[in-house]
């Protein structure tokens with residue numbers, strides 16, 4: 001059985017005080033170590049909110065969060081900041097690079113934040129990561145001299161510098177043309193295979209999501225389906241999938257039904 005890396009339990013998030021917006025409405029989600037999963041859903045359905053809770057950038061209104069069985073929803077601000085910086089890598093739609101700084105310096109920023117110094121080893125690692133993302137000859141370039149796709153690659157290398165267990169990416173290609181989008185996804189997949197960290201990627205592009213191993217679909221603050229895209233057999237899907245709060249009953253195997261558990265993929269499998 002795969003090991004659970006991160007687990008959100010009955011997550012609720014409300015914004016506002018007088019007028020409340022319920023952005024997440026009871027979400028359960030488990031992600032295993034090394035998984036490569038996508039979250040899809042219409043704008044406003046709560047994707048970023050969920051990602052921000054999982055990445056400890058924000059706190060849930062209710063519900064609990066665990067990282068390798070350790071609850072982190074109740075950590076204080078200092079512990080949370082440490083946890084975030086050491087365990088989680090973030091990639092955003094807008095890369096937030098410091099424009100005057102070189103690609104290398106940008107990649108090293110999380111390392112400065114963590115330890116206050118940059119040793120030789122970290123610097124070598126940053127160079128290695130910039131090579132991995134295909135920017136070997138751009139290491140000393142100021143980031144504002146790079147193309148959009150190249151800047152996003154720098155931000156990917158930056159997300160990896162502290163060797164996180166989980167990389168959270170919020171519409172990482174939302175700002176790129178379709179060719180760079182494909183390249184960036186292929187790169188994330190390669191990093192997942194080669195370095196083994198888990199990825200959870202928000203996208204509104206189903207075609208792109210199909211490239212991942214698991215698609216989690218959200219609507220109105222809830223997960224409405226959650227399935228593996230590449231399983232050999234429906235039975236494998238059944239065994240591997242994390243239980244989620246689906247509201248409808250499903251058909252499985254020889255007609256067996258299971259309520260409020262998993263949603264089967266729309267792969268055409270009809271249970272016969």
Ligand SMILES: Nc1ncnc2c1ncn2[C@@H]1O[C@H](COP(=O)(O)OP(=O)(O)O)[C@@H](O)[C@H]1O
Nearest residue numbers: 015016021023042043044045046047048049050
């Ligand atoms: N900081 C905020 N304050 C108030 N409402 C917010 C805030 N962030 C998000 N929301 C609302 O919460 C809902 C979910 O937003 P979000 O998670 O950003 O959706 P998505 O990423 O799927 O587009 C939306 O209705 C949005 O307007």
Ligand SMILES: [Mg+2]
Nearest residue numbers: 047048049170
């Ligand atoms: Mg969003």
